[in-house]
């Protein structure tokens with residue numbers, strides 16, 4: 040017997056600590072409905088709770104460290120799995136995903152190369168295929184899992200741009216597009232974004248788009264990409280995807296759909312024709328950690344043309360021999376990462392557990408909660424419905440009597456602060472035409488009708504506070 044080095048652990052000790060952690064988490068799952076959603080502490084309070092000790096020179100027992108980490112996190116966190124969390128399009132994560140992450144980290148395959156992760160690579164390929172099938176996208180597409188929507192969109196963008204250096208590239212997107220696009224334009228070459236206006240329900244204005252493309256072509260620019268949204272961050276708007284597909288074809292442009300949040304709703308029977316048209320995109324970004332309910336992080340990019348990712352990202356250095364063995368795929372050749380974790384396992388396990396039907400029931404439930412919330416807002420004279428799309432509802436509090444837009448903006452910002460600090464519910468905001476609005480996003484299988492009614496009552500109560 041040799042002495043174990045510090046972070047090594049026997050199976051017996053792992054079992055003891057693991058059972059303890061599972062007990063803590065199991066209790067947490069059961070009491071989530073009744074805990075404060077957030078302690079609403081200031082940064083100074085949170086930092087004081089953690090303390091500012093330097094790296095300890097000698098270690099501490101693992102059991103003690105585990106208890107300390109739990110105490111800190113359990114006492115000073117915001118819980119997005121709470122039934123009345125409707126703040127962002129971050130899902131209430133499935134408990135199964137937590138177990139999957141434990142399994143993935145326990146076995147720790149490096150899903151950068153097939154040889155280092157034979158079954159994990161195959162499971163990721165399968166998960167990607169299942170996501171494509173759910174969205175009505177060709178199952179033989181390219182794709183991989185990434186950290187989230189930003190990275191998935193970056194990869195779609197880069198696949199569209201290709202490897203050849205090209206000048207004066209122009210990309211077209213509505214002004215409601217998520218901020219990832221600005222980062223992409225900063226990072227990825229001689230690119231400028233043409234920001235296109237929207238119609239009264241915040242969808243891209245196709246006439247303006249066509250005019251802008253024609254003008255750029257006439258001026259010797261290089262249009263290459265239309266970025267459409269299937270579920271904008273502010274209002275859940277779905278751009279006219281069917282029409283955008285035609286415009287892209289007519290102009291020889293790549294159509295990328297940012298469906299980070301909304302794309303899974305394309306699988307619903309009730310999905311609009313435009314939403315279904317996500318299946319016609321050249322590439323799609325979709326986040327399993329949003330409407331497929333996995334814990335963060337899990338994003339996914341799908342690219343229609345098989346081989347497109349490899350053509351964009353493959354460099355095979357002399358120090359790798361992963362190709363020689365006839366590996367069917369090495370994910371490091373298909374994206375930006377080299378070493379890669381097994382984030383696919385939670386996606387795979389959750390999709391297999393829920394099945395297509397189960398996923399659609401969950402997404403349909405969120406849509407129903409949003410419809411209920413919107414109907415309660417409409418029925419309440421003190422609240423004004425401002426926009427809604429998919430499972431997002433944007434509204435504001437009007438209060439008593441006629442007040443100016445400025446006062447309404449200030450009153451709603453102050454109300455949002457009170458709501459967020461309350462620990463009872465959590466929402467966020469949108470700004471529509473300069474008007475400050477409150478925003479509810481339902482991506483939460485724990486939210487019940489009763490929660491929705493209670494949230495409306497809480498908002499009214501805090502509105503008058």
Ligand SMILES: *Cc1c(COP(=O)(O)O)cnc(C)c1O
Nearest residue numbers: 187188189217270272299300326
């Ligand atoms: C959330 C979101 C993003 C960014 O995704 P992350 O997972 O946060 O990186 C991009 N676009 C849309 C439409 C989103 O909803």
